[in-house]
Amino acid sequence: MQFLRRQLPVIIAFVVGLSMWVLFYVPTQKSLELQDGFTLWVRIIVGFAAVLGVLSVVNHHYNKIKAKRPGYAFSFITLGAFLLMALSGFIKAPLPGFAAGNNKPDSLHFWLYNNMMLPMQATMFSILAFFIASAAFRAFRARSMEATVLLVAACVTMLGRVPLGELMKLGDPIFLGGPAPIDFPWWSSWLLNVPNSAAQRGILLGVYLSQIAVAIRIIFGIERTYMGGGD
């Protein structure tokens, strides 16, 4: 049992991890087929895990209703909506105004998705605009040198991206062919392409090197927390 829980997963991680690394450099047909095979296995595992997910959702909300925890009324709605979507997907009987079958563009299932799911998703996404405003207000308060630089950079970038900023061009070019002191589109592009890109690349370089290190730790069984195992 201990072998199955601890050592076998590490052996599998080692063999598969190393194989995938080597296969990345081998372009043969067999290598490609093997890589496709691994991808297929992942899809199969995800398929099984989806059943666990559904059970978890139902169990979580059932317990919430049973214990009458705060907000349990929402659990009724969740379970009801879950049931409705599932039934509309499984039942083939035609309903008035909807196409028969469960996988047709005019079916109830698709109608529910297009007229309920999508508007609700769009609503959540649109709230982002207001959240950005409040976050920007907090970030742009010039309380320190860094915050002031951020404020100035943000103002230049925003002005460079709107038509008004394009009209505000003042002064002669600082150097031959260079920008004017006030040329928001140019400075905005410069901010994005030079300091911003440099910082992002620095972060990403660290991320990629770290990812390789984590992969090595996992392949060689040094990092095993993700298996639920200790040391």
Add this chain to the structure above:
Amino acid sequence: MSFITGDAAKQRLIPLLLLGALLLLPLAGHGQEAAPPEQGEPAAAGDASAPGTAAEAPPPLELEPLSSPPAAASVSSAAVEDVPNDNGQALGVSFDWAEPAAEGVTVSVELKPDSAILEEFKLSDAEQARLDSAREKLKSDLGSLIADRDAKALEVAAADEARTAAKNVITQTKDYAGLAELERAYWKAKSEMDSLQDRIDGVQNRFAARGGRKLLEKQRKYEYLSAALAAEWLPTDIAGVPAAEVDSRGAHAPLYGREPDNAEQPWLMVSQILAPLPEALAAQAEELHSSYGEDLAPGIPFPLKNGQQYQVRLAFSGPEGSSPALVDAGPGTPRQSFFKSTLASHFIIATLYALIILSAIMLARRNPNLFIRRIAGLEAVDEAIGRATEMGKPVLYLNGMDALSELSTLSAINILGRVSRRIADFDSDLLVPCRDPVVFSVAQEVVKQGYAEQGRPDAFRASNIYFVTDDQFSYTASVCAIMIRERPAANFFMGYYYAESLLLAETGASTGAIQIAGTDSPNQLPFFITTCDYTLIGEELYAASAYLSREPLLLGSLKGQDVGKALMMLLILLQTILFVAQFATGNAAGEPWDWLVKMVEPL
């Protein structure tokens, strides 16, 4: 307990494995392409030593007799070569214009394969019997379903037309009852058609389940290909390419991993032959459709086969439909490479980096007292959990939006393991809503283990780690609702996030929770920095597990990372200096550092 580093015997495995990895290096030469032929030389197909290739029997350049009207283009030489760094399913065809191509000239590549390629698709007697039986059953099951469905489809189209016409004039006619009647007629017909289609799909699925579909596909491939082979020369995926749009070999430099020789030479890559619908089958098309529901494809593409020799010729067509001028390019054999030479430098660097990290890990075993700089966000973990305990509120932990196959999610899970042990120590509540069912299963197991290791298995509540939904904004809405209802005192946002990052973090900030985020998504970092108390930036997310555990082996890997990073910085600096030097000398070839430039350039 460690698999690799646990005892001395197993430790010996590491150098052996590394040695094995290094032994792979010599393979780098195997897949390299043969040198492109010199202009005017006969065809040289791929590996010069391979039997049956052009190098063995160089055919003379043969211009086939031109039919009248005269040839559309004049070509001085043509050759076939293997495509480097591929899986052996493509051939490169190069040629040289003797004079500039006239306007409107198009180029096609035609292949003559050996009839041996048919063998792969030939059904055995047993397979043929199985197919015949399955098709017989399919025919009897379908009965008149196809004809009924087709008739109903016509009825649906007519009903749709009628209701659309009525809708267009409804403001004038005001005949709403008539329109409702037409709508009912449309939906009734559509419902009946869908029902028929479902029955057809069911029958077809049963045919596929009996293995009939695969066998039928195999048989059709055989029939298409055998008919095409009778015509000798088969069209390919390179057909009717305007002369002006023919790529040069240099345009395919990524295949070579460097600027190839003869970079300016016109070069076409063929990867498929196309077998058109045979006439004999086309004559049966109606019968096959009505009896078996089978719709014949106008043509079937066949990828070139590794190790199979093909005769290649170029066809140049003129602008006014003149007969094509045919140029024999000789035989060619696609061969698969065993190592992507384009990734040789990548492989060397990755191996070197892996060695550095493994060495650092081994050094850390000898000297466990390693200094790791303070990471404020991780120092605050205890503070956040302590605050939650004091307030009697739960801790909310999110693993990001990606699947477990992403390393950022794995790192988030690793941190969750460490955090759950602290939470078990502090006797606080932990909520982990998950977006991915696999992540949910793993997170539940990791937290359970964390509680067990701290001697508090009784405090673990499986119901606190649950799957919510895999829909991005539904998940966000749910987590925001949890923040508002449960009022967690500490929120952890670890892993990769998308547009929802600000929605989550801003909602958390509005509830007054102490927030610690960690992400490697550069686009979401500003939002977390703005709204969270502490943010782990990029690589800090991956260092967190080691930092929290303080295990020498894990800390050793961090040291290895630092060495790797220093090496990378040196390489970048070196590359910059070399390019500046090259620029200063006017890119003159033959400089003493040219070899270094060539080595560093692909990095």
